[in-house]
Amino acid sequence: MEHRILSRYPLGNPRRKWRQDNFVLSQFEAYGDNMRKCVKACADVGFDTVELGWASDEQADAAVQLCQQFGIKLIYQNMSRFGGAWDRDTVSGNHGPFYSNIYKRQIESGAWKEESFKGETDIRKVIAEKRKWSSVEGYYIWDEPFFEEQMQVCRKLTDECEEEDPTALAFTVANPSYNPYFTWKDNEYPAYIERYASIIDPPILSFDYYPIGTKPVNETVQLDESPMWCDLYAVKRIADAHEMPLWFYYQGVNLRHVPFFTFPMIRLCMYAGAMYGAKALQHYCLTDAIMDRDGNRLPFFEPQKKINAEFKALGDTLMAIECRHVFHDASCLPSFEPMKEYNEDIADSAFLASALPYRTSVGEFEDAYANRYLMVLNRDYINAKSLELKLNGSYRVYEVSRDDGMQYVKDNSTDILSLYLEAGDAALFRLQPADEEGFTVEYRLEK
Numbered sequence: 001m002e003h004r005i006l007s008r009y010p011l012g013n014p015r016r017k018w019r020q021d022n023f024v025l026s027q028f029e030a031y032g033d034n035m036r037k038c039v040k041a042c043a044d045v046g047f048d049t050v051e052l053g054w055a056s057d058e059q060a061d062a063a064v065q066l067c068q069q070f071g072i073k074l075i076y077q078n079m080s081r082f083g084g085a086w087d088r089d090t091v092s093g094n095h096g097p098f099y100s101n102i103y104k105r106q107i108e109s110g111a112w113k114e115e116s117f118k119g120e121t122d123i124r125k126v127i128a129e130k131r132k133w134s135s136v137e138g139y140y141i142w143d144e145p146f147f148e149e150q151m152q153v154c155r156k157l158t159d160e161c162e163e164e165d166p167t168a169l170a171f172t173v174a175n176p177s178y179n180p181y182f183t184w185k186d187n188e189y190p191a192y193i194e195r196y197a198s199i200i201d202p203p204i205l206s207f208d209y210y211p212i213g214t215k216p217v218n219e220t221v222q223l224d225e226s227p228m229w230c231d232l233y234a235v236k237r238i239a240d241a242h243e244m245p246l247w248f249y250y251q252g253v254n255l256r257h258v259p260f261f262t263f264p265m266i267r268l269c270m271y272a273g274a275m276y277g278a279k280a281l282q283h284y285c286l287t288d289a290i291m292d293r294d295g296n297r298l299p300f301f302e303p304q305k306k307i308n309a310e311f312k313a314l315g316d317t318l319m320a321i322e323c324r325h326v327f328h329d330a331s332c333l334p335s336f337e338p339m340k341e342y343n344e345d346i347a348d349s350a351f352l353a354s355a356l357p358y359r360t361s362v363g364e365f366e367d368a369y370a371n372r373y374l375m376v377l378n379r380d381y382i383n384a385k386s387l388e389l390k391l392n393g394s395y396r397v398y399e400v401s402r403d404d405g406m407q408y409v410k411d412n413s414t415d416i417l418s419l420y421l422e423a424g425d426a427a428l429f430r431l432q433p434a435d436e437e438g439f440t441v442e443y444r445l446e447k
Contacts, residue, residue, distance in 0.1 A: 001409075001438050001439060001440060002437070002438075002439040002440070003439065003440045003441075003442065004439050004440065004441050004442070005442050005443075005444055006320070006367070006368075006369055006441055006442070006443050006444075007443070007444060007445075007446045008316065008319055008320040008367075008368075008443045008444065008445055008446070009445070009446055009447070010445070010447060011245045011279060011319065012203055012204070012245065013201065013202065013203050013204070013242070013243060013244045013245075014243050015201055016162060016170075016201070016202075016203040017162055017166040017167075018138070018162070018166070018167065018168065018169050018170070018203040020204065020245055020279060020280075020319075021445055021447070022048075022315055022316075022319065022445070023279060023280065023311065023312075023314070023315030023316075023318050023319050024048060024049055024247070024279065024280035024281070024282075025046060025047050025048050025049065025280070025281055025283075025308050025311055025312070026047060026048070026049035026050065026051055026075070026280060026281075026282045026283065027042045027047040027049070027050050027051065027282075027283045027285070027286050028051045028053045028249065028282060028283060028284045028285045028286075029051075029052075029053050029054065029284070029285030029286050029287050030042050030050045030051075030052060030055075030063070030285075030286050030287075031052065031054070031055040031056070031059040031063070031287075032287060032291075032292075032293040032294065032295060033293055033294060033295075034294060034295045035059055035062040035063060035066060036062075036066055036295075037291070037294070037295025037296075038286065038287075038291070038295055039063055039066040039067055039070055039072070040066070040070055040295075041286065041290060041291045041295060041297070041301075042070075042072060042286065043070040043071065043072050044305070045290055045301055045304050045305045045308060046304070046305050046308030046309055046312065047072065047283065047308065048072055048073060049072060049073040049074070049075065049137060050063060050067055050072060050073070050074050050075070051074075051075045051077070051140060051171070051282070052074060052075065052076065052077050052140070053077060053140065053143060053285070054077075054085070055077065057078055057080055057081075060076060060077060060078050063076075064076065064130060064133050064135060064136060065133070065135075067135035067136075068133055068134065068135035072135070073135060073136075073137035074135050074136050074137060075137055075138045075139065075140050075169065075171050076126070076130055076136050076138070076139050076140065077139070077140035078126065081122040081123070081125075081126055082122050082123035082126060082139070082141070082157060083123070083139075083140060083141045083142050083143075083154075083157060084142050084143070084145075084150070084153075085142065085143035085144065086143060086144050086146070123139060123141075123157055123160055123161055123164070124160055124164050126139065127139065127161065127164040127165050127168065128164070131165055131168075136168070137168070137169055138161075138168045138169025138170060138171050139161055139168060139169070139170060139171065140171050140172075141154050141157045141158055141161070141170050141171060141172045142154045142157075142172045142173075143172075143173055144173055144174065144175045144179070144208075145172065145174075145196070145200075146175065146179065146181055146182070147181075148195065148199065151195065151196060151199040151200050152199060154172050154199075154200045154202075155199055155200045155201065157170065158170040158172070158200060158201070158202060158203075169203055169204070170202065170203060171202075171203075171204075171206070172200055172202050172206070173206040173207060173208060173247075173249065174192075174193060174196045174205070174206065174207040174235070175192070175207065175208075176207060176208055176209040176210075176228075176231055177189040177209075177227050177230070177231050178214065178227070179192075184227060184230065184336075184337075184338050187338065189231070189234065190234045190237075190238065193205075193207070193234060193235055193238050194238055197238050197239070197241075197242045197244065198242075201242075202244065203244070203245075204244055204245045204246070204247050204279075204280070205235065205238065205239040205242065205244040205245070205246055205247065206246075206247035206248070206249065206280070206282065207231070207235050207247075207248065207249065208248070208249030208250075208282070208284060209228040209231050209232070209248075209249070209250075209251075209269075210249075210250075210251035210255050210284065211223055211226040211228045211251065211269070212251055212254070212255070212256070212258060212261060212265050213254070213255060213256025213257070213258045213261075214226065214256070219260060219382065222359070222379070222380065222381055222382070223268070223379060223381070224331045224332060224333070224334075224359070224379075225333060225336070226333075227333070227336065227338075228272070229272075229328065229332055229333055229339070229361075230333060230336060230338050230339050230342055232248075232272065232273070232276045232326075233276070233326065233339075233342035233343075234338075234342060236276045236277060236323065237342070245279040245280070246276065246277055246278045246279060247278060247279060247280035247281075247282060248272075248273030248276070248278040248280070248281060248282065249282040249283075249284050250266065250269035250270050250272070250273055250281060250282065250283065250284070251265070251266065251269050251284060252266050252269075252283040252284055252285060252286075252289050252290070252300070252304070253284065253285055253287075253288055253289035254288075254289070255284075262381070263300055263303040263304075264381040264382070264422065264423035264424035264425070265381045265424060266300070266303075266304070266307075266424075267303075267307060267381075267422075267423075267424040267425055268377075268378075268379065268381045268423075268424030268425075270307060270311070271375070271377050271424070271425065271426035272361075272377065274311070274314075274318060274363075274375065274426070275323070275326060275361060275362075275363035275375045275377050275426065276323055276326060276363065277321075277322060277323030277363070277365070279318070279319060281311065283304075289304075290304055309402075310402035313401065313402050313403060313404055313405040314400060314402060314405060314428060315405070316405055316442070316443040316444070316445070317373075317400050317405060317428065317443055318428075319443070319445075320367050320368070320443040321365035321366060321367045321371075321373055322365060322366060322367070323363050323364070323365055324350075324364050324365060324366050325344050325348060325349060325350075325363070325364040326344060326361065326362070326363045326364075327344055327346050327349060327352065327356060327361065327362045327363075327364075328343065328356065328360075328361045328379075329355060329356040329357060329358055329359065329360050329361070330355065331358055331359055332359075332361065332379070349362075349364060349392075350364060350372055351364070351372070351374060351391050351392060351393075351395070351431055352389060352390070352391065352392065353390040353391055353392040353415075354390040356389065357385070357387050357388070357389075359378065359379040359380040359385075360376065360377065360378065360379065360385075360387060360389075361376075361377045361379055362374055362375065362376050362377070362389070363375040363377070367441075367443075371430060371432075371441055372430065372431055373400075373428060373429060373430050373431070374389075374417070374428070374429050374431060375426055375427070375428045375429075376389065376417070376419060376421070376426060376427055376429070377421075377425075377426040378421035378422070378423065378424060378425055378426065379424075380423055380424070381423050381424040382423055383423055384420065384421065384422045384423055384425075385420070385421050386418075386419075386420050387417075387418070387419050387420070387421065388416050388417070388418050389416070389417040389418075389419075390415070390416060391414070391415045391416065391417055391431075392415075393415060393433065393434075394413050394414065394415050394433070394434040394435070395411075395413070395414060395415070395417075395431040395432060395433060395434055396409065396411070396412055396413060396431070396432045396433070396434045396436070396438055397409070397410040397411045397414060397417060397429050397430075397431055398410060398429060398430040398431075398432070398440060398441075399427060399428070399429050400428040400429065400430065402427075405442075406440065406442065407430060407440040407441055407442075408440075409438070409440075410429065412434065412438070413434035414434075417429065
């Protein structure tokens with residue numbers, strides 16, 4: 001059988017200079033009492049990037065050298081010198097590792113007003129100091145800006161970062177819809193994401209969603225009623241419209257301390273992001289999930305290492321293909337009004353001939369050469385499943401291996417895609433009409 005090696009190219013916002021070469025597996029919180037153990041744990045478990053959220057100045061500077069030593073990238077954050085987080089600051093009485101250069105908010109005549117912001121131009125000095133380190137991939141500009149004034153500062157810092165070092169990623173992350181200000185009520189959440197993308201014009205569009213422990217989620221309904229699926233639709237649509245790679249923070253820790261938190265929940269969140277075409281999966285967060293604050297490994301270390309290896313194998317393919325459609329069975333958000341706009345009809349599928357099985361979702365992808373793919377996701381994070389998907393013709397089915405990234409023939413001619421998936425798991429397939437000459441595909445980066 002012919003083996004085709006196809007070119008893929010770096011991705012990025014066409015209005016920005018930074019480009020993404022490879023699929024990113026990152027870690028948000030990688031700091032503790034022993035920075036060496038923390039950064040080494042990130043490298044050992046298979047993350048290629050550390051975002052260093054909320055670290056102290058000393059921890060951030062230590063991470064620069066440690067990431068260099070262990071061969072991983074760093075998105076450098078130092079909120080005492082540039083950028084900010086949320087709408088919090090130490091002056092207004094909010095607690096946490098946030099500095100006084102963050103907006104202080106007051107309500108006057110029903111409007112939010114900026115009172116103070118210090119040190120935003122110090123980012124140029126920071127870049128001048130850090131650019132000698134090849135470990136520094138970029139700079140964490142702002143964590144979840146809410147208001148237009150914050151976004152304007154993010155835009156200014158993003159522009160300055162790009163001017164000072166065009167090869168650096170100016171990184172900012174948006175809010176999920178359960179933020180306190182811009183929700184799905186009256187369709188305010190998509191409007192917030194549109195403002196975010198338009199005003200900041202970031203190199204990539206990153207957002208987070210941590211569903212386990214929120215009110216719509218329990219062992220009976222699982223994620224059937226979680227607005228996460230609608231968030232993913234909406235943010236993907238805006239990212240596509242602005243030609244920005246989509247990045248997704250997934251829940252990797254028992255954030256809300258629910259009594260039942262298992263690794264299949266994490267796996268489901270990771271593959272949900274990939275199914276919507278995310279080009280980076282961002283883990284929140286290392287501490288108390290993969291390792292403790294002393295740097296000792298916890299039970300999720302090994303399964304996280306395994307799934308990171310799977311995504312590294314799939315990475316070239318995931319970077320080369322674009323998500324065209326996402327389909328869910330009827331159990332996904334059946335009564336959530338915004339889903340009526342974002343949910344897609346199975347009749348629009350290039351391959352699927354009938355409704356999907358219970359708690360099953362499918363993403364359809366296409367590369368630049370008209371090769372088409374399906375990612376099939378088991379949305380059940382408790383039970384494994386044997387699935388049969390009715391296809392609209394006879395197809396040769398290739399599975400993209402999560403061991404080596406190569407494509408292997410699963411079936412030479414079938415109108416039923418049969419597969420077995422563990423709880424919260426997914427698989428990626430390429431489909432080709434069965435009457436065509438078969439060939440396998442491999443993607444290689446060209447710059």
